[in-house]
Amino acid sequence: MKGVIELKIEYIFHSGFTIETKKYFLIFDYYKGDISLKNKKTIVFSTHSHTDHYNPRIFKWIEKNSDISYVLSDDISVEPSDNIYTMGTYESLKLHDINIKSFGSTDKGLSFLIELDGKNIFFAGDLNWWYWDDDSEQEKVEMEREFKSEIDKLKKYKIDIAFFPVDPRLNENYYLGGEYFINELKPKIFIPMHFGDKYEVTTDFIHKMKDTPIHIVEITKKNQILEA
Numbered sequence: 690m691k692g693v694i695e696l697k698i699e700y701i702f703h704s705g706f707t708i709e710t711k712k713y714f715l716i717f718d719y720y721k722g723d724i725s726l727k728n729k730k731t732i733v734f735s736t737h738s739h740t741d742h743y744n745p746r747i748f749k750w751i752e753k754n755s756d757i758s759y760v761l762s763d764d765i766s767v768e769p770s771d772n773i774y775t776m777g778t779y780e781s782l783k784l785h786d787i788n789i790k791s792f793g794s795t796d797k798g799l800s801f802l803i804e805l806d807g808k809n810i811f812f813a814g815d816l817n818w819w820y821w822d823d824d825s826e827q828e829k830v831e832m833e834r835e836f837k838s839e840i841d842k843l844k845k846y847k848i849d850i851a852f853f854p855v856d857p858r859l860n861e862n863y864y865l866g867g868e869y870f871i872n873e874l875k876p877k878i879f880i881p882m883h884f885g886d887k888y889e890v891t892t893d894f895i896h897k898m899k900d901t902p903i904h905i906v907e908i909t910k911k912n913q914i915l916e917a
Contacts, residue, residue, distance in 0.1 A: 694850070694878060694915050695808075696708050696709065696710055696805075696806070696808070696850075697709040697710075697914065697915075698850075698880070698914070698915040699912060699913070699914050699915070700908050700910075700911065700912065700913045700915070701719060701722040701723070701724055701911065701912065702720075702721055702722035702885070702886075702911055703718075703720065703721075703722075703741055703882070703883060703884070703885050704717070704718040704736075704741070704742055704814070704852070704854070704882045704883050705717065705718050705719045705720060705721075705722055705724075706718070706812075706852060706880070706882070707724065708805075708810070709727060709729075710805065710806055712729060712730060712785075713729060713730050713731070713732065713785075713787070713805070714726070714727040714729050714730070714731045714732075715731070715732050715733075715734065715803075715805070716731065716732070716733045716734065716747070717734045717736075717812050717852065718734065718735060718736055718742040718743070718812075718814065719733070719735075719744060719747055720740060720741050720742060720743060720744040721744065722911060722912070723911070723912055726750055726753050726754055727754075728754065729756070730756050730757075730758075730785060731750070731754055731756060731757040731758070732757075732758050732759075732760060732784060732787070733747050733750070733757065733758070733759045733760070734759075734760050734761075734801055734812065735747070735759070735760075735761045735762060735765060736762055736794070736798045736799050736800060736801065736812065736813075736814025736815065737762045737764055737765070737794065737796070737797040737798020737799065737814055737815060738762070738764050738765045738766070738797065738798065739796075739797055739798075739815065742798075742814065742815070743761075743765060747759065751772070757772065758772045758773070758774065758784060759772060759773045759774065760774050760776065760782065760784065760789060760801075761773065761774070761775050761776070762775070762776065762777075762791075762797075762798035762799045762814075763775040763776060763777045764797055764798050765798075776789075776791040776799060777791065777799075778791055778792065778793045778799060779791060779792065779793070787803060787804065787805050788803070788804040789801060789802070789803050789804075790802040790803075792816070792839060792842060792843065793816065793839050793842075794813075794814050794815050794816045794839075795815070795816055795817060795818070795819055795832060795835050795836050795839065796814075796815035796816075796817075796819065797815060798814055798815065799814055800812060800813045800814045800816040800839075801814070802843070802846060802848075808849040808850065809846055809847055809848050809849050809850075810848075810849065810850045810851075810852075811843070811846075811848045811850070811851045811852065811853075811874075811876065812852045813851070813852060813853045813854060813870075813882075815854065815883075816836070816839060816853075816854075816866075817836070817853070817854040817856065817866040817883070818832065818833060818836040818862075818865040818866035818869060819832055819836075819859070819866075820832065820833075820859055820862040820865050821859065822860060822862075836866065836869070837869070840869065840870060840873050840874065843874055844873065844874065848874055848875075848876040848877070849876065849877045849878065850876065850877065850878045850880065851870065851874070851876035851878070851879050851880065852880045852882050853866065853867050853870050853879060853880070853881065853882065854866060854867070854881075854882055854883035854884075855867050855881035855882070855883065855884060855890055855891065855894045856883045856884060856890075857884055857887045857889075857890040863890060863893075863894070864893075864894055864897050864898075867879065867881065867894060867898075868897070868898065871898065871901055871903050871905075872901075875903065876903060877903070877904065878903070878904045878905075878906065879903050879904070879905045879906065880905075880906045880908075880915070881894055881905070881906065881908060884908075886911075888908055888909050888910065891905075891906070891907050891908045891909075892907055892909075895907055
């Protein structure tokens with residue numbers, strides 16, 4: 690891993706991650722797990738209101754760090770304020786010197802593209818090719834079309850680090866979205882998420898994608914640190 694990731698990234702749980710730089714501490718889709726807050730500018734992102742991506746407990750963190758802001762999907766029921774920003778799809782927000790763009794999802798809420806320290810970081814939320822065995826053929830066709838249409842909107846951006854679902858509940862179809870994302874957008878680093886404690890799916894995905902030059906991160910435990 691050394692020399693690959695220049696930011697300090699920690700896997701919290703499921704789709705929860707933190708990214709730490711010299712100036713900032715970013716938190717994504719926290720809903721449970723051990724997290725160590727930092728004494729620096731903090732931005733908390735929640736892509737949507739599903740309980741495995743959002744926990745109102747995040748607002749308690751201001752008691753420990755007053756220099757905290759929240760960037761939330763507008764399906765989350767909160768009142769915007771001086772430090773709480775809500776976004777709909779395909780909107781832009783500049784917070785400090787961080788550029789944030791919102792994109793769509795194939796479930797609820799948003800995905801985020803964040804420009805930080807000259808890098809583009811994509812956080813998918815629940816954007817995925819959700820291919821469920823019990824869906825009708827029409828539902829499967831519509832999901833594929835919706836997913837690929839959203840990926841098309843990202844093709845003009847260079848993505849350095851992508852956080853993207855690799856969900857074992859999809860059984861043998863767990864890899865479809867991640868494989869398509871990698872082949873079409875070619876991020877430098879691909880970080881699997883949305884697997885709870887089924888860590889073996891990250892290893893399976895690496896083996897599935899063994900012919901890709903993209904660096905895919907293997908996650909094996911809670912609070913795993915990914916850093917150069």
